[in-house]
Every structure is written in structure tokens, then in C-alpha cells.
Amino acid sequence: MSNLKNLTRRPEFAAFVGTLFVFLFFTYFGWPTFIKPLVTAGWLNVAAELGLIALPVSLVMIAGHLDLSVGSILAAGAMTYAIITGHFNLPDIIGLPAGLAVGTFFGFLNGLIVTKTKLNSFIVTLAMMFGLRGLVFGITRLTTSTVLVSVEVNETVRRTFGGRLYLTFENAIVLWVIIAIIVSWILYRTKYGNWIFALGGDETSARAAGVPVERVTIGLFMGSGFGSALLGITQVALFGSAQVSAGQSYVFFSIIAVVVGGVLLTGGYGSPVGVIFGTVTFAIVSQGIYSTGWDSDWSSLILGLLLLVAVLTNNTFRRLALSAGDKKTSEAKSTSRTSPAELKEAKRD
Amino acid sequence: MTEKRIPYISIENVTKVFGGYVALNEVSLEIHQGEVLCLLGDNGAGKSTLIKVLSGFHQPSSGIIRIEGREQPIRSPRDAADLGISTVHQFGGTFPLMTLERSFFVGREPTKGWGPFEVFDSKTAGEIVVREMQAMGITRVTDGKRLVGSLSGGERQVSAIARAVYFGAKVMILDEPTAALGVKEAAHVLRIVMEAKRRGLAVVLVTHNVTHAMTVGDHFAVLIHGAKAADFRRGEKTREEITDLMAGGEAMAELEAELESYRSSHDGHPPQR
Ligand SMILES: Nc1ncnc2c1ncn2[C@@H]1O[C@H](COP(=O)(O)OP(=O)(O)OP(=O)(O)O)[C@@H](O)[C@H]1O
Ligand SMILES: [Mg+2]
Numbered sequence: 260m261s262n263l264k265n266l267t268r269r270p271e272f273a274a275f276v277g278t279l280f281v282f283l284f285f286t287y288f289g290w291p292t293f294i295k296p297l298v299t300a301g302w303l304n305v306a307a308e309l310g311l312i313a314l315p316v317s318l319v320m321i322a323g324h325l326d327l328s329v330g331s332i333l334a335a336g337a338m339t340y341a342i343i344t345g346h347f348n349l350p351d352i353i354g355l356p357a358g359l360a361v362g363t364f365f366g367f368l369n370g371l372i373v374t375k376t377k378l379n380s381f382i383v384t385l386a387m388m389f390g391l392r393g394l395v396f397g398i399t400r401l402t403t404s405t406v407l408v409s410v411e412v413n414e415t416v417r418r419t420f421g422g423r424l425y426l427t428f429e430n431a432i433v434l435w436v437i438i439a440i441i442v443s444w445i446l447y448r449t450k451y452g453n454w455i456f457a458l459g460g461d462e463t464s465a466r467a468a469g470v471p472v473e474r475v476t477i478g479l480f481m482g483s484g485f486g487s488a489l490l491g492i493t494q495v496a497l498f499g500s501a502q503v504s505a506g507q508s509y510v511f512f513s514i515i516a517v518v519v520g521g522v523l524l525t526g527g528y529g530s531p532v533g534v535i536f537g538t539v540t541f542a543i544v545s546q547g548i549y550s551t552g553w554d555s556d557w558s559s560l561i562l563g564l565l566l567l568v569a570v571l572t573n574n575t576f577r578r579l580a581l582s583a584g585d586k587k588t589s590e591a592k593s594t595s596r597t598s599p600a601e602l603k604e605a606k607r608d
Numbered sequence: 609m610t611e612k613r614i615p616y617i618s619i620e621n622v623t624k625v626f627g628g629y630v631a632l633n634e635v636s637l638e639i640h641q642g643e644v645l646c647l648l649g650d651n652g653a654g655k656s657t658l659i660k661v662l663s664g665f666h667q668p669s670s671g672i673i674r675i676e677g678r679e680q681p682i683r684s685p686r687d688a689a690d691l692g693i694s695t696v697h698q699f700g701g702t703f704p705l706m707t708l709e710r711s712f713f714v715g716r717e718p719t720k721g722w723g724p725f726e727v728f729d730s731k732t733a734g735e736i737v738v739r740e741m742q743a744m745g746i747t748r749v750t751d752g753k754r755l756v757g758s759l760s761g762g763e764r765q766v767s768a769i770a771r772a773v774y775f776g777a778k779v780m781i782l783d784e785p786t787a788a789l790g791v792k793e794a795a796h797v798l799r800i801v802m803e804a805k806r807r808g809l810a811v812v813l814v815t816h817n818v819t820h821a822m823t824v825g826d827h828f829a830v831l832i833h834g835a836k837a838a839d840f841r842r843g844e845k846t847r848e849e850i851t852d853l854m855a856g857g858e859a860m861a862e863l864e865a866e867l868e869s870y871r872s873s874h875d876g877h878p879p880q881r
Binding site: 448457460464465466467468471 | 663665685686689695697702703704705706710711713714715716717719726727728755757758
């Protein structure tokens with residue numbers, strides 16, 4: 260009983276319920292197409308690709324920031340790789356690390372600007388989103404005089420990043436699992452995880468407690484830059500070309516996945532496991548719609564509603580979590596009316 | 609005899625200007641170990657600013673800071689921590705959505721393992737935090753996995769103080785620790801302040817509450833518009849004088865004159881509430 264209660268108070272519980280709900284929903288309305296392996300592969304691939312960005316972005320958001328530049332960084336990483344290997348015919352051993360390095364570098368720049376100027380990361384990464392997009396367009400046009408660069412992807416790279424595991428299940432799923440393990444390890448088990456929570460909880464207090472706020476912030480933006488570039492390169496490996504306008508949709512997709520995954524928009528709370536559920540929920544809704552025979556536009560409506568419900572649920576669960584552990588009184592409290600002190604508490608938060 | 613001791617921190621003629629606005633004006637102060645210094649003053653008097661200078665958040669625009677007599681700038685909160693200065697900021701100091709054991713050790717995590725497998729030692733952290741909280745009289749806390757936000761305001765303050773004491777702070781700065789607390793909780797926090805003082809810490813306590821200040825203070829400094837208006841020791845001034853100073857003098861005198869005229873026009877009855 261008390262175990263069950265503790266379970267429902269974990270940050271990922273609501274996200275899990277959301278995933279279960281949309282899964283059952285599409286199993287019912289998309290029966291029997293939705294449960295076919297190819298359809299499963301379809302949404303799992305979408306989840307895996309989005310997950311490469313959503314997981315590192317979730318750390319950024321738990322630390323109380325936003326990253327709107329993931330789409331432009333994705334394009335920058337993909338283009339760097341494509342131009343080096345496809346246009347200049349240089350080996351992948353140069354192109355691949357260069358693509359990842361470019362993504363990481365622009366993440367670094369985001370972090371540096373946010374920490375140095377103390378501007379809101381929303382604005383900084385918005386500027387990065389537009390600025391970098393322009394830069395990628397300009398440089399690509401100047402060097403290749405096109406906006407789409409085809410690549411004869413190296414066999415090893417194609418098989419590792421763009422390959423299939425089984426049927427149409429992509430290797431990106433493996434990358435996703437690896438990133439998920441790393442991100443969870445950092446957040447749950449290392450001291451850096453503690454710093455990230457503290458940073459999102461109250462930056463001033465974190466600083467006072469000796470957390471190197473600048474370094475952590477920069478590191479997190481580098482992480483989301485790396486994840487974005489990794490997805491960019493993965494897509495080049497999958498499709499054999501890079502496009503300057505690629506990736507912009509991931510900006511909002513990643514935020515939806517993270518918030519539906521139970522991360523508070525204000526930071527300080529959330530879990531990678533929840534974000535994995537959030538990502539899967541997103542993927543199921545966006546792909547499952549095709550098994551229902553309905554117009555695919557309806558998936559946007561469902562996602563919008565889910566997002567709204569998620570934000571409301573997050574607030575409720577947070578309040579539940581804050582009242583947890585009060586073993587002697589929690590039973591009585593849940594039946595009696597909320598005390599004035601609790602109300603005050605809730606309002607202040 | 610206290611006059612001859614070298615203060616742990618002394619600040620001399622510290623001024624802090626924010627874009628033309630003088631928030632601190634030539635303030636000098638001595639902070640001694642084993643004493644409670646109460647920093648008093650009206651809203652906006654510069655108390656928090658002074659504290660932020662001491663804890664490395666702000667650099668003074670001019671003036672010097674000495675630690676044990678030696679000139680020593682405090683350039684960052686990290687610097688302050690290394691000098692044993694621990695601050696619990698106004699409205700802050702704790703992370704409501706973190707577990708107690710995580711929050712207690714932010715920035716000083718106990719770890720085990722090596723390299724990339726160096727992990728946060730949750731078991732040790734939990735044991736220590738429960739032990740330290742119990743030692744501070746918060747017996748209700750038996751599980752380090754509790755969220756800080758599920759503690760009461762007073763318990764949170766106590767956990768922040770317990771943290772400072774546990775990590776060997778020499779100076780503990782508390783910005784209005786009793787402001788949001790009920791009578792009982794405030795009393796508990798004040799008891800902890802006395803306990804910290806007994807252990808030889810220097811305590812700087814910012815408060816609006818004259819009673820709280822007079823209960824624990826050994827030494828008092830009053831700021832008015834960023835300047836030090838008074839500096840006195842326990843017993844040198846009456847409660848009325850202190851209240852008067854805190855309100856900036858004139859305001860209180862005005863209020864009294866008003867009451868007086870009210871009484872004389874209402875046959876000596878005080879105004880009804
Ligand atoms: N970073 C800043 N930039 C500009 N002005 C500031 C800054 N910090 C404080 N001030 C100003 O300095 C003055 C003193 O502020 P401070 O916070 O130190 O007051 P306080 O004595 O702590 O007041 P309270 O009792 O309300 O907490 C205020 O007028 C405030 O607006
Ligand atoms: Mg203040």
C-alpha cells in the first residue's frame with residue numbers, strides 16, 4: 260500500500276499513465292493495424308530519434324533553462340558532416356567528429372552567452388536558432404551552391420548510425436538507449452545530477468552552496484548541442500542527404516516530450532525515465548494516427564491537449580510529492596480540508 | 609576585553625553602488641566568533657546587500673574586508689565558503705523539490721567509486737542528514753528521502769543552519785530566518801542560533817523583529833539608507849530606542865505625535881482598532 264503510494268508520487272508516474280493511455284487509445288481505434296510490428300517500429304523509430312534530443316534537453320530544462328536552437332544545431336551538425344564527406348569527399352573519420360564538434364560548439368556558445376550575459380536562455384537560444392540557421396544556409400550556398408547536399412555515406416557509418424536492427428527497427432534505438440543510460444546515470448547517480456537539480460531549484464542558493472553554476476550550465480547546453488548534431492548525422496546516414504532546413508520541428512517536439520515526461524517548466528524537478536515515457540507518448544500519437552484511418556491533422560489536437568493535461572498534472576503531482584513523507588498526518592490531511600498553511604505554501608510555489 | 613580581540617571579519621568603509629544608487633555607504637563593522645551580530649534596518653536599508661558583499665555575491669565598490677586582521681577580498685561564493693562563511697539567503701537556502709539528503713549536500717556531495725563510476729553516496733548522505741537534523745531537535749525527520757518542500761518553514765531554516773554547522777562554518781549569515789515563521793518555529797530557530805554561537809560560530813542575523821534581535825543579539829548594527837546609523841552592544845539601548853532607530857527615527861516620532869494628538873482630541877482614549 261505505502262509502496263504503491265510512493266510509486267504514484269514518483270515524477271515519472273504521470274508520464275507512464277499518459278503513455279499507457281495513448282497506447283490503449285490507438286490499440287483500440289487503430290485495431291488491428293496499430294499493433295503490427297512495422298507500425299511499432301514506426302513509432303519506436305520516431306521516439307528514438309526524438310529521444311536523442313529530448314534526453315539532453317530534459318537536463319537543460321531540469322536546470323531551469325530552455326533550448327530552442329536544437330533544430331538549427333541539428334542542421335549545422337548534419338550539414339558539416341555532409342559537406343565534408345559529400346562535397347569535399349574527405350573521409351568520415353574527419354566528417355563525423357567535425358559534425359558532432361560543431362553541434363557541441365554551438366551548444367557551448369549558447370551556454371557561454373547565457374552565463375555571461377545572464378539573459379534568459381529563451382532569448383539566447385531563440386537568437387541562436389535564427390542566427391545559426393542563417394549561417395548554415397549562407398555557408399552551404401557559398402560552398403555547394405545548393406541547399407541539399409547528397410552524401411555517399413561510408414558503409415560502416417551507414418550501418419552503425421543509419422542501419423536497421425531488425426525489420427525496420429532503426430539502430431537509432433540503440434543510440435537512444437545508450438544516451439538514456441548516460442543521462443540517467445548523470446542525473447540519478449553522480450554529484451552533477453545533484454547540481455543540476457539544485458540549479459533548477461534555485462540558482463542563487465546553488466551558487467551559494469558552491470555549485471559551479473557557469474560550468475554546469477555550459478556543459479548542459481553542450482549536451483543538447485551534441486544530441487542535436489548526433490541526430491542530424493543519424494538522419495544523413497539514414498537518408499543519404501542533408502538539408503539546411505532540417506530539424507526545426509524538433510524544437511517544439513522536444514519540449515513537448517520533456518514536459519509530457521513530467522519535467523517542470525520552471526526546472527528543479529523531473530526524471531529521464533519520465534522523459535522516455537513522454538517521448539514514447541509523443542511518438543505514439545504522431546504515428547498511431549496513421550493506423551486509425553483518421554486525418555493525420557488530428558494528432559496535433561491530441562498532442563496539444565496532452566501537453567495541457569501534462570502541465571496541469573505536473574503541478575498536481577508536485578504538490579502531492581511535497582506533501583509526501585508526512586507519515587503521521589498525511590492520512591488525516593487527505594480526508595480533511597486543506598489547511599491554510601498548505602494553501603499559502605501552494606500559492607507561494 | 610572584547611575590544612582587544614581580532615574580529616574574524618572586519619569590513620572598513622565598504623560602499624556599494626548600483627548604477628548610481630548608493631546601496632551601502634561607508635559601512636564599517638566587526639564580526640566576532642562566539643557572538644551574534646544583529647543587523648537591523650527598514651526595508652531597502654541595505655541589509656541584504658551587505659550580506660551579499662560578505663558572501664561573495666557582490667564586490668564592494670570601495671572599502672576593504674579583513675579576515676582575522678588580514679586583508680582578503682571575497683570574490684565569489686566559493687571564496688566565501690572556503691573562508692568558512694556560510695549564508696542562508698532571504699527566501700532561499702533550500703531546494704523544495706529535492707530530497708533532504710540531496711539538498712543538504714549540494715556542492716559537497718559524499719561520493720564513492722572512481723572516475724565515471726564515482727557516484728553520489730545516498731546512504732551516507734541520508735544517515736548524516738537524519739542524524740544532524742535530530743541533533744538540532746527536528747525529531748520528526750527520520751528519512752533522508754523526504755522532499756525539502758514537505759518540511760515546515762522552520763524545519764527548512766534549521767536544515768540550512770544544520771548544513772552550515774556540519775560543514776564547519778566559522779561565520780553563519782542568516783537573512784531574516786524567522787520572517788515567515790510562527791512563534792514556536794521562530795523560537796526554535798533562535799535556540800539553534802544560540803547553539804551555533806555556543807559552538808563558537810559568529811552569527812550575523814538580519815531581522816525586522818526587535819524581540820528576536822534582543823533575545824539573541826550580543827551586538828547590534830542599524831542601517832538607514834545604506835549607512836550605519838548606530839552600532840551598540842547588548843544592554844546599551846532600550847527596546848524603544850532600537851525600534852525607533854529601525855523605523856528611521858522620524859517615522860516613529862511622527863506616529864507618536866499623531867497618537868498624542870488623537871488622544872487629546874478623544875478624551876485620552878487610544879484609537880480603536
Ligand atoms: N542588484 C541590485 N541592483 C540595483 N539595486 C539594488 C540591487 N540590489 C539591491 N538594490 C537596491 O539597494 C537597496 C537595498 O536593498 P537590500 O536588498 O539590501 O535591502 P534590505 O535592507 O535587505 O531590505 P529588506 O528588509 O526589504 O530585505 C534597495 O533600494 C534595492 O533596490
Ligand atoms: Mg533583504
